[in-house]
Amino acid sequence: MTGAVPRKKLLDVLAGQVHDRPPVWLMRQAGRYLPEYRALRARANGFLELCLTPAWAAEVTLQPIRRFAMDGAILFSDILMVPHGLGQAVAFREGEGPVLERLEEAADVRRLEPGRLRERTAPVFETVRRVRAELPEDVTLIGFAGSPWTVASYMIEGGSSRDFARAKRWLYSDEPGFDALIALLVEATVDYLGQQIEAGAEAIQLFDSWAGALASPAIARWVTAPNAAIVTRLRAAHPRVPVILFPRGAGPSYRAIAQAVAPDGIGLDTGVPVEWARAELPAGCALQGNLDPLALVAGGAALAREVRRIRDGLGGRPFIFNLGHGVLPETPPEHVAELVRLVRA
């Protein structure tokens, strides 16, 4: 036994180290597939209350760490905390997904209240403090936010969307107005993530979950540029906190995005071929991904084969094992245990 602080493998990899046995965490590793989550969820008066009650949110964040000893603990929260913090009405209805009071025009953007963001999201930072105090020393606490385009799409659509008709009509017909919303979200996101870091987040993930809905010039303007601005400003203020960007569905644009944003790590969605990522993405960027969540649901031989394929394909580079999208509610928890075992074998 020594008195040294254990190394955090996830941070080492984000700093460029290569490990034979990659660190592992899973998007939505805290959530509905865990019975202990469902038990706690049943006590809260809705999902928003669960997110905004630090004792509960901290407990939910820690549940998968206790069960599976993941290398990373992602804060239990939601990308819609920023719209909520800006004063937009956000509700989560059971089985329906989020419902927001829609932004319809530039005047609605001007009515948002960035000055009250910190106060309205204060419970999130308290959750971060509590988790950090309880987390094993070798586990990295990951804060997160949605990226501006993705968050804007919810704010304009009023929820999730199939074709992003309202958001895209806005961006095609009123570019300066759309730019103003994105600029506001860049500011808000930098502030919100800075507060998470001050409270103890050791790494950040930016979720641009709907990057894949945009044509390539729109990706350059509303995915690449705002994420680059956020990463640059966070890095200037907090040079030791790495940022992982997850531009889901960006396809061939993954390369241009990774080059221009230069995040410490990039999350690969399920569709990105690992050989392509290895050959085409900048060498300085850790790769994270990208098991199909349905292979985790299926388990068995397919799970073992897919884990091996991804480990072999991304080994030799700084690499963090993860899914290509979030854990699905129907996932058997014992398959998650098996996944962690396979990754560390």
Next chain:
Amino acid sequence: MTGAVPRKKLLDVLAGQVHDRPPVWLMRQAGRYLPEYRALRARANGFLELCLTPAWAAEVTLQPIRRFAMDGAILFSDILMVPHGLGQAVAFREGEGPVLERLEEAADVRRLEPGRLRERTAPVFETVRRVRAELPEDVTLIGFAGSPWTVASYMIEGGSSRDFARAKRWLYSDEPGFDALIALLVEATVDYLGQQIEAGAEAIQLFDSWAGALASPAIARWVTAPNAAIVTRLRAAHPRVPVILFPRGAGPSYRAIAQAVAPDGIGLDTGVPVEWARAELPAGCALQGNLDPLALVAGGAALAREVRRIRDGLGGRPFIFNLGHGVLPETPPEHVAELVRLVRA
């Protein structure tokens, strides 16, 4: 005036010719955005009856040709005609999308009736004959089918899906069973498209609309291989009929798919950067695409700029102007007229 048959620009481009003014057609160019379509649709007892009544389906196919003088007329039908032809119960409920009696297990696949496919889809071939007889001589008649993975996903999910949980659980847990369904669909699709060609279809488009839902080894096995088998067999039987493959959402895998399937043309979804397509996709393959359908809804300066960008980006290669996905119901028909004007300017 000469007695020569006018050239068909669309076929010329699929044979490798480069034109300054590309030919143009649009996915879902016949449909709900046209008042003359809605008038006819109101007379039919459901969408299936509309598809299976040759006089109506032919009329609907011709409507956008009359209005916009497109270079291609795509048969008005649906990719679920093959499941219908195989004896699976398929219904289209207003505002709900398709509903199919689900395939649950291998025994359900064995109950399908490939022997009755031609008889059950005979009205489709009669539609093709009628359209061909009425089509202006410089317009190319495009037949189509769904690709096996995409059609299988509907057959297993019982409709459209968000995460393809049932279909993917099947393919991860029972590869031989899934292979058997895909093999059956390859046979059925070759037969069905062969009948369309016999009836007068001059080019074929294969829609692999959900290619983007799969991880890369699954793309190789269930997108690339079956589409390659279909293209090879159609080409052997009908060497003069070109095939366009649309593997929507395939991202970086577009290149491997285009190389292995070697279609005459490849449809690019909205997210594929045109510079990337031009540099990375095989020179022998015509490129088709890829305007964002929402830019067409928006119209105005954004539409003009996007059309110019795509024309400039793909010019110099054999290139067919199209959308990156289907025309949306809320599209103003006058924007489509403007698009055609811009493409031909």
